[in-house]
Amino acid sequence: MRIEVRNLTVFRDGYPAVQDASFAVDGAGWTGLVGANGSGKTSLLRALAGRIEVQEGAILIDGTDLTADRAARARAIGFAPDAAALPESLSGRELFAILGDASPGLEPADPLAPLRRALAFDPFLDRRIGALSAGMKQRLAIFCAFLNRPTVVILDEPFNWLDPICAFDTRNALAALAEGGLTLITALHEMNSLVRHCRSGLLLSDGRISRRLDAKALAGGARDFAAFEAEMIAGLRGERGDA
Amino acid sequence: MANRLIRYEARLFRRSVGDGFRGPADIALLVLLAIIAFAWLRDRAMSARTLALAPEAFWFAALAVPVGFTVQRLASQRLAWLAEHSPLAADALEGRARRLYLAIAHLIAAVPVFAAASLLATALDRPAALAIAAAAYAIGAGSASIMPIRRARSAAARDGSPAADPGSGGRAVLALVLRRQTGRRAQAATWAMLLVAGNFALTLAAGWWGTAQPDALRVAMMLLPSLVVLLMSSRLDAFMLGFLPYAGYTPAFIAAGVSALPAASLAASAMAAIMAGPAANIGVLMILVLGHAGFILIGIARAWLYPGRQPRSVDFQLQLEAAGLLAIAVLLPPLAIAGLGWRLWRFRLHCRSFRWVQP
Numbered sequence: 001m002r003i004e005v006r007n008l009t010v011f012r013d014g015y016p017a018v019q020d021a022s023f024a025v026d027g028a029g030w031t032g033l034v035g036a037n038g039s040g041k042t043s044l045l046r047a048l049a050g051r052i053e054v055q056e057g058a059i060l061i062d063g064t065d066l067t068a069d070r071a072a073r074a075r076a077i078g079f080a081p082d083a084a085a086l087p088e089s090l091s092g093r094e095l096f097a098i099l100g101d102a103s104p105g106l107e108p109a110d111p112l113a114p115l116r117r118a119l120a121f122d123p124f125l126d127r128r129i130g131a132l133s134a135g136m137k138q139r140l141a142i143f144c145a146f147l148n149r150p151t152v153v154i155l156d157e158p159f160n161w162l163d164p165i166c167a168f169d170t171r172n173a174l175a176a177l178a179e180g181g182l183t184l185i186t187a188l189h190e191m192n193s194l195v196r197h198c199r200s201g202l203l204l205s206d207g208r209i210s211r212r213l214d215a216k217a218l219a220g221g222a223r224d225f226a227a228f229e230a231e232m233i234a235g236l237r238g239e240r241g242d243a
Numbered sequence: 244m245a246n247r248l249i250r251y252e253a254r255l256f257r258r259s260v261g262d263g264f265r266g267p268a269d270i271a272l273l274v275l276l277a278i279i280a281f282a283w284l285r286d287r288a289m290s291a292r293t294l295a296l297a298p299e300a301f302w303f304a305a306l307a308v309p310v311g312f313t314v315q316r317l318a319s320q321r322l323a324w325l326a327e328h329s330p331l332a333a334d335a336l337e338g339r340a341r342r343l344y345l346a347i348a349h350l351i352a353a354v355p356v357f358a359a360a361s362l363l364a365t366a367l368d369r370p371a372a373l374a375i376a377a378a379a380y381a382i383g384a385g386s387a388s389i390m391p392i393r394r395a396r397s398a399a400a401r402d403g404s405p406a407a408d409p410g411s412g413g414r415a416v417l418a419l420v421l422r423r424q425t426g427r428r429a430q431a432a433t434w435a436m437l438l439v440a441g442n443f444a445l446t447l448a449a450g451w452w453g454t455a456q457p458d459a460l461r462v463a464m465m466l467l468p469s470l471v472v473l474l475m476s477s478r479l480d481a482f483m484l485g486f487l488p489y490a491g492y493t494p495a496f497i498a499a500g501v502s503a504l505p506a507a508s509l510a511a512s513a514m515a516a517i518m519a520g521p522a523a524n525i526g527v528l529m530i531l532v533l534g535h536a537g538f539i540l541i542g543i544a545r546a547w548l549y550p551g552r553q554p555r556s557v558d559f560q561l562q563l564e565a566a567g568l569l570a571i572a573v574l575l576p577p578l579a580i581a582g583l584g585w586r587l588w589r590f591r592l593h594c595r596s597f598r599w600v601q602p
Contacts, residue, residue, distance in 0.1 A: 050336060051327045070326070071336035084482070085328040087251075088551055089258040098251050099330055130485070130551035131597065144330040 001062055001076075001151050001183050002026050003048065008057035010040075010047045017043035019207040020057070025200070030178040031185045032194040035204035036236055041187040042156050044204065048185070049154050050074035061152075078150035080158060083137035088130030092121060092140045095129070099147045112146055114176055118169035119143055135161040142170065152183040159193070171197060191229045195221040203235065211235065248325070248334040248344055259556035262593075275571075303360060303372045304379035310356050311349075311383025316390070318348035323392045349384065356380060413496065416487065420500045423480045435504050438475070442468040443511035450519020450527075465516060465527050466534070472508040473538045476501075481554035484546045488597035497594065498543040505542065509535035541565065544587060547594035 003025045010018040017040045025031050035041045046052045048059060050066075050073030058067045066072045087095060096104065105116030116122075119139040124132055129140065138161045145153050158174075159167045175197040178184045188194055194201050194213075201213035213221075221228030264270055322344060325335035334340045360376040421431035425438065445468040453461025479501060487497050509531065516527045541561060548557040564586060572579035 046327070049332075051332055071333060071338070074326075074333035074336050079332065081330045081332075082328055086330070087255055088485075088553060089255060089262065089556075094254065095330065098247060098254065100247070128551055131489075141330075147330075 002060075003152065003183070003185075004058075004060040004063075005048070006058040006060070008044070008047065008059065009055050010043045010052065011055045012043050012052075017207055018047065021204075021207070021209050022057075023202055023209055023212065025183060025185060028178060028181045028183055029199035030175060030197050031183075032188045032198040032201045033185065033204060034188055034191070034194060034201060034232070034236075039204045040207035041204055043207075045079075045154050045156050045185065045187060048073065049077045049079035051079060076150065076152060078145040078148060078153040080141045080145040080153075080155045082156075083134060083141040083161070086129045086137055086141060086144075089128060091128055092125045095140070095144070096125075096147060099144060104143070104147055111177065111180060112143075112149075115146065115170070115173040116143065118166065118173040120166060120169075133161075135163060135166070138162055139166065139170075151181070152185070155184070155186040157187045157189060159188075159190070191221070191232055192225070194218065195225060195228060203232070205236065248331055248340050249347060251329075251331055251334075252344075255553065255556070259553060259560070262552055262556075303363070303376045306360065307356055307376040307379035308383035310352055311380035311385075312387045313383075314348055314352040315345070315384040315387035318345050319388070319392050353380065416492065416496075417500050417503060419480065419483055421504065423478050423483075424476045424504050426475070426478070435507070438472050438504070439507045439511045442472050442508050443515045446512045446515035447519055450516060454520065462527055462530070465512075465519070466530060469508055469512045469531055469534065473505055473534065476504040476508070477538060477542060479542065479545055479549075481545075481549045481557070485549035485551070485554075488550045488594050494547055494591045494594040497546045501542045501546045502539045505535055505539045509539075540583070540587070544590050547587075547590040550594055550597040 005024070006022050008018055008021045009016055019040075021040075021044060033041050033045065043052065047054050050070035053070065054067055058065055059073065060066065061073065061076055066076075090098075104110070105112030107113065119142060121136065121139045121143065124136055129137060132140075138158070142155060142158050145155060155174075159170065162170060171193055174184060174186075178197070178199070188198075195218050198213075198218055199215050201218060202209055203211035203213070221232075322335050322341055326332050329335065335344075357373070357376065360373055364370055364372040364376075418431055421435045422428055425431050425434040427434045446465050449461065449464035449467070453464055456464075484497065484501070488494070512531050512535075513528060516531060544561055545557060548561070568579050568582055568586075571582060
């Protein structure tokens with residue numbers, strides 16, 4: 001699936017959270033979106049997934065302009081909700097059953113099985129979501145994005161609140177899904193995942209795409225990670241005006 | 244898709260009702276409230292026989308317009324929230340599912356409205372009144388549907404979500420409660436003290452100034468500062484309060500935290516009312532005590548019910564229960580006091596049952 005964004009502008013509460021952003025994500029693989037807090041990552045991802053309206057520009061999926069059709073984008077793209085927005089009075093199992101699949105990823109041959117094992121939510125799947133810790137809720141929220149088995153999934157900072165074991169396992173499971181045909185776009189805060197797992201990267205500063213990283217640049221970053229990280233942080237600092 | 248959205252909401256509603264009214268005694272209370280409401284409505288209807296047609300039409304419209312408006316508005320806001328934040332965003336954006344959702348919301352709201360309207364129309368022998376109610380309901384819903392829906396925010400997305408203060412846990416929690424109540428992110432405790440001092444000064448000044456004024460004006464002026472403070476103190480952070488039991492805070496601590504500002508306001512305004520001239524201010528004093536007590540009790544009930552519950556369903560439940568208790572208080576005051584104590588006890592048990600849980 002090809003997602004193309006042309007001159008996208010998204011307003012949030014009267015200010016332009018995303019301005020004139022243009023990029024394309026072509027086919028399977030993991031694309032990382034990096035930026036400082038408040039740089040517009042969440043607004044951009046939510047706009048792509050149909051969760052919020054777009055004020056200017058265009059979003060094309062497989063060549064079809066779906067800018068005005070939020071429902072079609074929401075159907076086509078799996079999106080993990082905020083962990084805090086999950087229904088507190090339901091259990092994870094009840095939520096999954098309503099979303100369409102009570103036992104996803106249980107069969108060993110199921111492509112979602114490795115992700116389910118990585119997220120390891122079975123011990124608390126029957127407990128009310130309101131009684132879970134932030135990390136537990138985050139595990140359920142991530143899995144929600146995959147329940148309808150979309151070919152494109154967007155996750156907004158998926159590793160927040162996860163413990164180191166779960167974060168490690170989940171990163172690997174997501175990378176395997178991306179290698180197996182999934183188009184995955186995530187906001188990221190650590191450069192390690194970007195260079196180790198992503199096929200392409202985007203830097204967002206003050207709502208604008210300030211830099212694009214292709215597979216070659218990321219492979220170079222993996223070879224000399226310290227230099228790559230320093231360069232990226234310096235770039236982000238400079239763009240924030242902190243330098 | 245439409246089915247999925249309705250199933251989701253129905254499950255949440257059933258769970259909320261189940262949380263709020265768990266045992267047979269809770270259900271008995273609901274039945275009692277329904278009987279009292281029916282009896283009251285019937286009594287009103289019978290005594291309304293002498294009304295002329297024009298006021299009848301006015302009252303039917305006055306009943307139906309705000310209900311239609313509110314239902315349309317609340318359902319649209321809920322759909323907007325679901326479309327941005329929930330796992331069922333695709334469903335909440337789909338045209339057929341949205342239409343079905345709105346239709347069911349209106350159906351649910353219309354049943355009690357038209358039941359009440361039918362009762363009144365039959366008692367008054369004015370079948371045309373039903374048509375007036377239907378038209379008024381449609382006008383209310385229609386006018387709400389053309390109004391824009393503001394951005395749907397989740398608890399996690401609020402800009403004003405406060406960060407923890409340094410210092411001991413208890414003081415930090417009280418500071419967080421006061422921040423929300425005063426609307427001040429910095430120096431919330433100082434602002435709270437200023438509010439209480441302002442309440443004292445304004446109530447005292449109104450008492451002195453009002454000695455030459457009509458009683459009604461004097462009482463209103465003396466009560467106004469307290470009302471402002473109470474309305475401010477009713478702003479509670481459901482997300483934070485819902486988390487406190489998990490973090491080990493007891494129901495008594497939570498109750499004390501949310502009651503600190505209104506209790507201080509009561510002490511200040513009562514002292515001012517006494518200083519302004521005790522003989523003429525007994526009535527004011529009683530209203531102050533009852534008003535503050537009401538706000539404090541509702542605040543405690545909200546804070547105790549928020550853990551593990553949807554804030555909106557908690558507020559809705561408490562509105563229903565408060566209305567019911569008021570009705571009981573008019574008819575059988577001792578039963579209302581017993582009912583209040585019993586409900587608070589249940590809410591406290593609910594709050595206490597939550598603990599930090601790890602697998």
